[in-house]
Amino acid sequence: MAVIKEITSIGSVVMPIEERWTIRRCRYAPEGGGKGRLCIATGIHGDEMMGQLIVYGVAKRIMAQPQHLHGTVDIYPMLNALGLDIGERMEPSSTLLDMNRSFPGTPDGTAMEAMCYHIVQDMLGADLVLDIHASTNNKSELYEVRMNANDAKTMLEHARCLCPELIWIYPDKISFSASLTSTLCEMGTPALILEADERRRRPQDISEHVVEGIFCKMRDMGIWTGDTVNPPKSLSEIPTIHNPEDVRRVTCEHPGIYVPMDRIGGIVREGELLGVVIDALEGEALEEISAPCDGLVFSQRSYSAVYPGTLIARLYRKERT
Amino acid sequence: MKKDVLFTVPSYFREDMKIMGFRFGKGEKSCVVLGALRGDEVQQLYVCARLVSFLREVERDGGILPGKSVMVVPTAIGHSMNVGTRLWAPENMDINRRFPGDEEGSTTARIAAALFDKLRLYHYGIQLTSFYQPGSFIPHVRMMDTGKQNPDLGCEFGLPYVYVRTPRSYDQTTLNYNWQLAGMQAYSLYAGKTSEIDENAAERTLRAIIRFLNGRGIIRSEYSPGHNSTVITNDDIITVSAGSAGLLRRVKLAGAHVRRGEQLAFIINPLDGSVREVLKTPSTGMLFFVQDGPFISEHSPVFQVLAGHS
Numbered sequence: 001m002a003v004i005k006e007i008t009s010i011g012s013v014v015m016p017i018e019e020r021w022t023i024r025r026c027r028y029a030p031e032g033g034g035k036g037r038l039c040i041a042t043g044i045h046g047d048e049m050m051g052q053l054i055v056y057g058v059a060k061r062i063m064a065q066p067q068h069l070h071g072t073v074d075i076y077p078m079l080n081a082l083g084l085d086i087g088e089r090m091e092p093s094s095t096l097l098d099m100n101r102s103f104p105g106t107p108d109g110t111a112m113e114a115m116c117y118h119i120v121q122d123m124l125g126a127d128l129v130l131d132i133h134a135s136t137n138n139k140s141e142l143y144e145v146r147m148n149a150n151d152a153k154t155m156l157e158h159a160r161c162l163c164p165e166l167i168w169i170y171p172d173k174i175s176f177s178a179s180l181t182s183t184l185c186e187m188g189t190p191a192l193i194l195e196a197d198e199r200r201r202r203p204q205d206i207s208e209h210v211v212e213g214i215f216c217k218m219r220d221m222g223i224w225t226g227d228t229v230n231p232p233k234s235l236s237e238i239p240t241i242h243n244p245e246d247v248r249r250v251t252c253e254h255p256g257i258y259v260p261m262d263r264i265g266g267i268v269r270e271g272e273l274l275g276v277v278i279d280a281l282e283g284e285a286l287e288e289i290s291a292p293c294d295g296l297v298f299s300q301r302s303y304s305a306v307y308p309g310t311l312i313a314r315l316y317r318k319e320r321t
Numbered sequence: 322m323k324k325d326v327l328f329t330v331p332s333y334f335r336e337d338m339k340i341m342g343f344r345f346g347k348g349e350k351s352c353v354v355l356g357a358l359r360g361d362e363v364q365q366l367y368v369c370a371r372l373v374s375f376l377r378e379v380e381r382d383g384g385i386l387p388g389k390s391v392m393v394v395p396t397a398i399g400h401s402m403n404v405g406t407r408l409w410a411p412e413n414m415d416i417n418r419r420f421p422g423d424e425e426g427s428t429t430a431r432i433a434a435a436l437f438d439k440l441r442l443y444h445y446g447i448q449l450t451s452f453y454q455p456g457s458f459i460p461h462v463r464m465m466d467t468g469k470q471n472p473d474l475g476c477e478f479g480l481p482y483v484y485v486r487t488p489r490s491y492d493q494t495t496l497n498y499n500w501q502l503a504g505m506q507a508y509s510l511y512a513g514k515t516s517e518i519d520e521n522a523a524e525r526t527l528r529a530i531i532r533f534l535n536g537r538g539i540i541r542s543e544y545s546p547g548h549n550s551t552v553i554t555n556d557d558i559i560t561v562s563a564g565s566a567g568l569l570r571r572v573k574l575a576g577a578h579v580r581r582g583e584q585l586a587f588i589i590n591p592l593d594g595s596v597r598e599v600l601k602t603p604s605t606g607m608l609f610f611v612q613d614g615p616f617i618s619e620h621s622p623v624f625q626v627l628a629g630h631s
Contacts, residue, residue: 014566016616017591089413093618094454095361096407101418101491108562110454111618137413178490251425255333281334307411308331309428 003066004029010076011118013093013111021093023079023115025122028062029072036071036223039129040214041119044100044180046083046090048134050198050207055132057211061226071223074126079119089136103183120183127221128158129191130214131180134198138304139311140264142166143209146193148176151185155192160238161220161231162194163213165265166298166316167240168247199302239296239316248293248315252277253308254286263313264300274313277306293317322377327394328435330428338400340436343393345376346385351539353392353443354530355436358417358450358496360401360408361516365449368512368526369395375531379542389539392443397436417450418491420499437499445474445537446500446507447530451515454622456612457575458511460525462550465492467501472552474506477536478529479547482609482627485554513575514613553627559604561624563588565597569617573608573624581605585624588617604628 005028012022040058042051055075062069078084080099082092090096093111105116123129135141142165147155152169159167176182181191196206216231218224232238241247252258260275268274268291277287291297295315306312323344330338356362356369373393379385396402401410408415414429422434440446452458461482464470475483492498500507510529513522532547534540563569568589573579579602588598600623602608610625617623 014619016566016568016618021618090408094614094621097453098415098418108560108620108622110621114620177493249425251427255331257333279333305333305411307333307428309426309431310411311427 002031003062003069004031005063010122011115013114015093015111021082021111021115023076023081023119026059026075026077027072028059028069028075030066030069034069034071034223036221037074037126038071038218038221038223039074039076039123039126040132041076041079041123041129041180042132043078043080043084044131045098045133046080046086046088046092047137048089049084050134050196050203051132052077053198053203053207054196054210054214057207058214061211061215065226068224068226070225071218071221073218073223074123076119079115100180101178103178103180104187119180120187123184123191124187124189126189128217129181129184129189130162130194131191132194132196132210135195135299138199138302139197140199140300140302141195141197142265142298143206143213144168144195144298146170146195148182148185151190155185155190156235158190158192158217160235161213161217162192163209163216163229163231164194164238165209166296167235167238169240169242171244239298241316246317248295248317249311250274250289250292250313250315251309252287252289252306252312255307256286256305258301258304258306258310258312260301260303260312263297265297267294267296268315269294275301291315322373322380325392327439328397328432330400330432332400335400340394340397340399340432342439343373343376343395344390345380345393346390346539348388348390350443351389351391352445352447352534352537353394353440354447354449355394355397355440355496356449357396357398357402358448359415360398360404360406362396362449362451363402363516364512364514364518364523365451366396366402367518368449368523368530369393371523371527372530375527376540379540384541386538386541391534391539392440394436394440397432417496418494420494420496421503433496437496437503441500441503441505443505445533446497446505447533448496448500448507448509449512449526450497450509452511452610454612455515455614456610457513457519457522458610459576459607459627460513460522460529461511461609462529463497463509463511464507465498465501466554467498469501469504471506475508476550476552477533478508478510478550479532480525480529480550481548483550483552485552487555551630557627557629558609559606559626559628560622561585561600561602561626562620562622563598563600563617564619566617566619567591567597568615569612569623571611571613573611575608575611577608579606579608579626591616600624602626606630
């Protein structure tokens with residue numbers, strides 16, 4: 001069966017000087033449409049590039065095995081194209097604002113608010129929406145699925161089939177307030193955040209992992225019949241943060257340059273060195289930062305300038321035994 | 322006047338950033354005035370600086386009433402102001418989206434937590450703030466409808482309008498919202514411009530704060546009579562948006578009285594000078610907000626008209 005590939009503009013705003021800001025969607029669907037619809041969005045933060053490689057991998061695989069596609073896959077490769085162009089997390093068309101705190105938007109609002117509105121309208125009614133993020137600058141993350149506690153009852157099963165390395169259930173609603181995923185969930189469309197960073201020696205490795213997870217989920221949805229990895233049989237096989245106590249947030253207390261050890265994805269023991277804050281002027285190590293407990297390192301700061309309070313690492317504590 | 326260091330953010334190769342509070346009088350924590358939370362809030366900083374200067378003289382003349390105290394915090398983001406960034410640059414985060422903060426969290430969360438902790442015991446909280454779009458407002462008092470707001474007290478600023486706004490989901494992490502939840506009477510004052518000094522608007526805002534402090538029995542000084550404020554809500558505001566993009570040439574400015582159908586602005590083709598659109602007011606009223614950037618994108622709100630007010 002042939003796959004129909006269709007590129008559409010889902011929202012467009014005329015900018016002052018001979019340019020349109022357009023959000024494009026590429027739809028892959030079998031002839032006749034099939035059953036089920038998965039939306040994959042990336043680049044809501046202009047400085048997060050991982051999603052580009054992931055949706056590229058998804059598209060390549062669909063087109064390589066078109067006979068296995070039995071539903072619709074909508075790919076939105078870059079929601080914040082203006083931010084991407086200047087390497088900026090925020091949306092720069094007015095004052096710098098976080099697009100992912102501006103949903104559901106409004107058709108008669110600012111350019112960004114109008115775009116947020118069009119994004120939501122286009123995704124409403126999908127069987128699942130995945131919003132891919134790549135953490136923040138200078139921070140590595142495992143492949144994670146994140147959700148609000150309010151949505152966990154229905155979303156956890158979706159998360160299992162995505163085969164993440166970790167699931168994080170946020171207890172408070174404020175963390176995702178006005179975000180794309182929380183807005184869609186409130187409006188009845190299931191949506192999840194995927195985190196996976198590109199700051200590795202080979203971003204392809206983690207990208208391939210996420211792509212496998214997405215195809216596994218597509219098979220679970222009946223959209224894909226090709227080979228995929230098998231999902232974990234039960235949620236208990238995936239490290240899952242249910243409570244704030246499951247996470248140990250490690251910060252530094254001195255300003256300086258942080259020099260990390262390579263701990264991401266590993267189990268550390270209490271007291272094990274995570275990295276050092278150095279002072280190049282005095283030629284001194286200001287602070288040795290050690291693991292405050294045993295745990296799985298699922299976030300890790302890379303070599304960068306730090307301030308008191310800068311996040312150095314996050315440990316998942318359930319791995320202590 | 323006492324100078325308090327409310328919070329210090331150590332820096333690596335720059336000097337530490339100290340958030341300074343200027344305290345006048347002794348006794349109950351009566352009122353706090355906070356200026357810039359963003360690096361471009363120059364007007365807000367300026368109004369606070371003028372207020373510190375004024376209160377110094379009031380205190381010298383015995384005008385701070387016994388048992389009362391006032392705190393003024395001109396800026397919580399001096400380092401960003403020095404380098405011209407709106408957000409806290411190392412994290413690229415907006416401090417006014419981090420409240421109530423977290424004392425063990427990231428740097429902006431710690432700044433928010435320190436400010437919130439040090440200031441939440443004041444009875445009245447006045448924040449000089451800026452809008453999320455560049456532009457000018459009629460100076461007004463704004464508060465969010467949390468169920469705990471008191472618009473009647475807002476009228477004591479003597480500004481023409483007290484705007485009670487329905488909060489949106491992102492408002493839950495702002496200072497004003499959290500001050501109200503903490504039991505403070507919280508007000509946001511829109512002082513005209515943001516990234517440049519507007520002397521007239523600064524003067525009006527300063528007088529409003531002085532009027533409020535006198536009215537609440539916190540200071541005794543000369544002050545000018547104000548307006549009989551009108552309480553307005555979202556329902557009173559009509560937005561006029563751009564249907565096209567280009568250079569924005571305004572005909573009317575904030576505060577202008579306009580009649581239905583009157584021309585407000587022209588959107589000009591930035592390459593050939595032709596007129597792409599004439600923006601007109603759909604209702605008679607007063608221009609409450611005017612976008613003041615040189616460019617305008619399609620869809621963007623350009624004017625807010627306070628319908629029926631003149």
